[in-house]
Amino acid sequence: GIGFGIGVDRALLSLETEGKTFGDERRVDVYGVALGEDASRAMAVLVGKLRNAGISSDMSYGGRGLKGAMKGADRAGARFALVLGESELEAGEVQLKDLTAHEQHAVALDDVVAQLQARLS
Secondary structure (H helix, E strand, C coil): CCCCCCCHHHHHHHHHHCCCCCCCCCCCCEEEEEECHHHHHHHHHHHHHHHHCCCCEEECCCCCCHHHHHHHHHHCCCCEEEEEEHHHHHHCEEEEEECCCCEEEEEEHHHHHHHHHHHHC
């Protein structure tokens, strides 16, 4: 056997001294919830745009319902959720939910990245 020891307590003290934290609660800033097959494809494209803009984001997979997907957003520690169903897709908009302020409003799909950049800065 091969052993390895770094001294976990010393490593944590070093992180603290450098002002670093361990185990950040928030893994993503934005969590996408798609309801329907076409909405899932559109959400995957939107999540890609968010990532390219430097916004940490993820989405629900596997065709979960709204309640299960929102639990996923909560587990991911997301600050915002984007809800996109077939009706929103047809209207060219997405529901933007602020999960800390408990507010929700519709945003045009073309404006989502700019809106989130402004809210996250």
